[in-house]
Amino acid sequence: MESSFWLLLVLIATLAIMHIIQAQDQEGFISLDCGLPEDELSPYTEPYTKLNFSSDVTFIQSGKTAKIPVDVLTPYTTIRYFPDGIRNCYNLNVQMGDNYLIRASFIYGNYDGRNRIPFFDIYLGANLWATILYLDAQNGRRVDILHIPTSNLLQICLVKTGETTPLISALELRPMGNDSYITKSGSLQLEYCYYLSKSGSDIRYSSDIYDRIWVSYFQTEYWTQISTDLDVVSSNKHAIPKDVLKNAATPTNASAPLTIKWSPDHPDDQYYYYAHFAEIQDLQANETREFNVLWNGVHQSGPFIPRKRIIDTIFSTLPQLCEGGECSFQLIRTKRSTLPPLLNAFEYYKVVKFTQTETDESDVRAIKSIAATYAMNRISWQGDPCVPQQFMWDGLNCTSTDISVPPRITTLNLSSCDLTGSIADAIRNLTQLETIDLSNNNLTGRVPDFLGNMKLLSVINLTGNNLDGSIPQALQREGLKLFVEGNPRLCFSDSCIKPHKKKIVVPVVASVASAAIVIAILVLFFVLRNKKSTILQGQPRKSRMKLKFANKNSRRFTYSEVIQMTNNFQRVLGKGGCGMVYHGTVNGSDQVAVKVFSQSSAQGYKEFKAEVDLLVRVHHTNLVILVGYCYEGDHLALVYEFLPNGDLKQHLSGKRGRPIINWSVRLQIALDTALGLEYLHIGCTPPMVHRDVKTANILLDENFKAKLADFGLSRSFQCRGESQEPTVIAGTIGYLDPEYYRTGRLAEKSDVYSYGVVLLEMITNQPVISKECNIAEWVGSTLNQSDITEVMDPNLGGVYETNSAWRALELAMSCADPISSKRPTMSQVIIELKECIACENTRMNINQGLESQ
Numbered sequence: 001m002e003s004s005f006w007l008l009l010v011l012i013a014t015l016a017i018m019h020i021i022q023a024q025d026q027e028g029f030i031s032l033d034c035g036l037p038e039d040e041l042s043p044y045t046e047p048y049t050k051l052n053f054s055s056d057v058t059f060i061q062s063g064k065t066a067k068i069p070v071d072v073l074t075p076y077t078t079i080r081y082f083p084d085g086i087r088n089c090y091n092l093n094v095q096m097g098d099n100y101l102i103r104a105s106f107i108y109g110n111y112d113g114r115n116r117i118p119f120f121d122i123y124l125g126a127n128l129w130a131t132i133l134y135l136d137a138q139n140g141r142r143v144d145i146l147h148i149p150t151s152n153l154l155q156i157c158l159v160k161t162g163e164t165t166p167l168i169s170a171l172e173l174r175p176m177g178n179d180s181y182i183t184k185s186g187s188l189q190l191e192y193c194y195y196l197s198k199s200g201s202d203i204r205y206s207s208d209i210y211d212r213i214w215v216s217y218f219q220t221e222y223w224t225q226i227s228t229d230l231d232v233v234s235s236n237k238h239a240i241p242k243d244v245l246k247n248a249a250t251p252t253n254a255s256a257p258l259t260i261k262w263s264p265d266h267p268d269d270q271y272y273y274y275a276h277f278a279e280i281q282d283l284q285a286n287e288t289r290e291f292n293v294l295w296n297g298v299h300q301s302g303p304f305i306p307r308k309r310i311i312d313t314i315f316s317t318l319p320q321l322c323e324g325g326e327c328s329f330q331l332i333r334t335k336r337s338t339l340p341p342l343l344n345a346f347e348y349y350k351v352v353k354f355t356q357t358e359t360d361e362s363d364v365r366a367i368k369s370i371a372a373t374y375a376m377n378r379i380s381w382q383g384d385p386c387v388p389q390q391f392m393w394d395g396l397n398c399t400s401t402d403i404s405v406p407p408r409i410t411t412l413n414l415s416s417c418d419l420t421g422s423i424a425d426a427i428r429n430l431t432q433l434e435t436i437d438l439s440n441n442n443l444t445g446r447v448p449d450f451l452g453n454m455k456l457l458s459v460i461n462l463t464g465n466n467l468d469g470s471i472p473q474a475l476q477r478e479g480l481k482l483f484v485e486g487n488p489r490l491c492f493s494d495s496c497i498k499p500h501k502k503k504i505v506v507p508v509v510a511s512v513a514s515a516a517i518v519i520a521i522l523v524l525f526f527v528l529r530n531k532k533s534t535i536l537q538g539q540p541r542k543s544r545m546k547l548k549f550a551n552k553n554s555r556r557f558t559y560s561e562v563i564q565m566t567n568n569f570q571r572v573l574g575k576g577g578c579g580m581v582y583h584g585t586v587n588g589s590d591q592v593a594v595k596v597f598s599q600s601s602a603q604g605y606k607e608f609k610a611e612v613d614l615l616v617r618v619h620h621t622n623l624v625i626l627v628g629y630c631y632e633g634d635h636l637a638l639v640y641e642f643l644p645n646g647d648l649k650q651h652l653s654g655k656r657g658r659p660i661i662n663w664s665v666r667l668q669i670a671l672d673t674a675l676g677l678e679y680l681h682i683g684c685t686p687p688m689v690h691r692d693v694k695t696a697n698i699l700l701d702e703n704f705k706a707k708l709a710d711f712g713l714s715r716s717f718q719c720r721g722e723s724q725e726p727t728v729i730a731g732t733i734g735y736l737d738p739e740y741y742r743t744g745r746l747a748e749k750s751d752v753y754s755y756g757v758v759l760l761e762m763i764t765n766q767p768v769i770s771k772e773c774n775i776a777e778w779v780g781s782t783l784n785q786s787d788i789t790e791v792m793d794p795n796l797g798g799v800y801e802t803n804s805a806w807r808a809l810e811l812a813m814s815c816a817d818p819i820s821s822k823r824p825t826m827s828q829v830i831i832e833l834k835e836c837i838a839c840e841n842t843r844m845n846i847n848q849g850l851e852s853q
Helices: 002-024 361-373 425-429 512-536 541-551 559-565 604-615 648-653 663-683 738-743 748-764 775-785 802-815 826-852
Strands: 030-033 052-055 064-067 078-081 087-093 100-106 119-124 127-133 141-147 153-160 170-175 187-196 215-217 223-227 247-251 258-262 270-277 291-295 298-304 312-315 327-333 345-352 396-399 408-413 435-437 442-445 459-461 466-470 481-483 489-491 505-507 572-576 579-586 590-597 626-632 635-641 698-700 706-708
Touching: 100 153, 119 141, 127 141, 187 247, 247 258, 270 327, 298 312, 327 345, 361 408, 361 425, 408 826, 559 579, 559 590, 559 626, 559 635, 590 604, 604 626, 604 635, 648 698, 648 748, 663 698, 663 706, 663 748, 663 802, 663 826, 738 748, 748 775, 748 802, 748 826, 775 802, 802 826
Parallel strands: 030 052, 187 215, 408 435, 435 459, 442 466, 459 481, 466 489
Antiparallel strands: 030 170, 064 078, 087 153, 100 141, 100 170, 119 127, 119 153, 141 187, 187 345, 223 247, 258 327, 270 312, 270 345, 291 298, 291 327, 396 408, 481 505, 572 579, 579 590, 590 635, 626 635, 698 706
């Protein structure tokens, strides 16, 4: 019987040695020295642990590198820091379902010479792992977690939460045994991993095959140390290093319990503990060491007798709460024990519950494949595409109503992204896609059949590309809207037709026959319209205007009626370049604003005609409504709806007693304005450019809903693929697109620039242009020297959600980029603004909840 026992013991020891040899090969280990140049001693072997470290260059697509000053005592000489973007992520390949030890180290070392301790968050995929706060500039911080990935890609993200810059020194990953550290739910963040000794350096790889870092710990006042020079068999699933087990602590007072206490950060924190025991003393025949294990005074296990130089581990199988604000682990000797309890090593971990389900893996693979196909390198396209919602990738919308259900991508907007090549095949794998916008790129080849087979797709925008061939029959189904203008070689059905200059929305019909009927009606419409236009040529200006207005069923006022409705022009609302705006009433009660054009203005008639031409054919909730007009001899006037809160400029300046509007209202006004501009750019036929977007032309109704006004400079613009002749430069200095000013070529991005200036004006309440610089240059210069609080309008009193303000500011700066191709479309602006509003609403809801409490 005894020989069988020793044979078994030798077999276990042999297996353990084989495990150690395998682990010493560092199989599955990832050890990244962050910021280390790829060609500078990479990889290298760390002299103390013999671990093979390498550069992190191939694991992350963003960030900058810096060196730690030589007087800082640290094993790492470089860092990677992230001044750009909110979320920056490492991508590590792992085995789904396996248990890993993940370790991140952060050493500031005053690398930037600013002595400003950074703080930020670190995420595992879509979930917050920890908030990183430094004790001082020298020591830094390390966080370890035991985690089981739910996919084969592990994303570790650093997230900016304030004004300081996230950084990282090292990132390490170690595969663990799947039969140890088992939890009921959640991952295990390491709090402490102790070996009980009065002194000693940290013990880690290669003594520990998993590279756990064991720190010496001893309560000298209460404990006595015992030691052995003999090996302790470490054959259980926890694989405790032999160097850890050569020492142990016992209570100096033999009758007292051995106690380890700590205070939780939060009363709801839960813990798992792992206590490791081996008898390392030679006991006499009449000596016994027996004890019970208690947690916060409650019996957990025992009585227990440690085996002679063989490790045993007692651990909690369920998460433990700490009642009364204190966690207490105790070993208490039994009545028959002659010796006090003994403890060699002790670990405890806090449970971290990752409740947010990551985006459906098939969608993640698809969107990453799309990004790779088009060589897209957006800094915002890192981490999980859909969650957390505040970090959702630009150009995407997702379903994410239930955190337990994987989000799915429903909208893909890659408009104006300089895409080349064919339509990516990976799009077919976004099976929940409802809207796709690939407009204004340089895509070539045929429109693929699979788009028609994606049953949830209701909108496809392919305008402004170089696609060719015929539109597949699969796209001719009811309920699908297909936008294809600006593809001169694209054919409808089996016969090519010359694309019209007007935007073509092809509602896909049930059959080829019905499609032919629609085309025939369109051809007849254009023929009749051209004939009508020919008849009107050569008619006097006045009669042409009459016919045009009559066809639009617009109300016409006489000049005497204008005098009567304005009470002989008594109340002035404002003054423009071509005349005055007066308050008036129609039908005795309905308030209106009457714009009377100056008879001495040569530009007056042109602007009058431009506004009429636009407003009689477009209708949108964020464009001012035209009530009617006056065209009588030299008297020209336009009658608009009256908006009682005046223009946005007055509210920013506080003129005329207007109240200063808060951040939430400003964001909503920005969104309203963007919706109006988006309608002009893609909802009109032909599309229009406002050309004079500014705060004075944004009017507010009684509920502060914003409406664009003053369309006198508006012009239609050509679509991609059509020649664009230079136009006469028009607009307001400070808001005027520099590229349009330089080339004279008009496009919707000219409005985007002006909008960016408006948004900067709303954020900062600074003049758009001064003797020194324009507002965008002032913002950039100020942010280089200070933080966002120096940029924000002081009238806001600091009452805004910081992340919302940062996102709005970054959006404004991208809109006001001097290079038009780098500016977003208004559709992209709208998506980002909605996210800003969501952030601000969250802050307001939290504050309201606190106030109610």
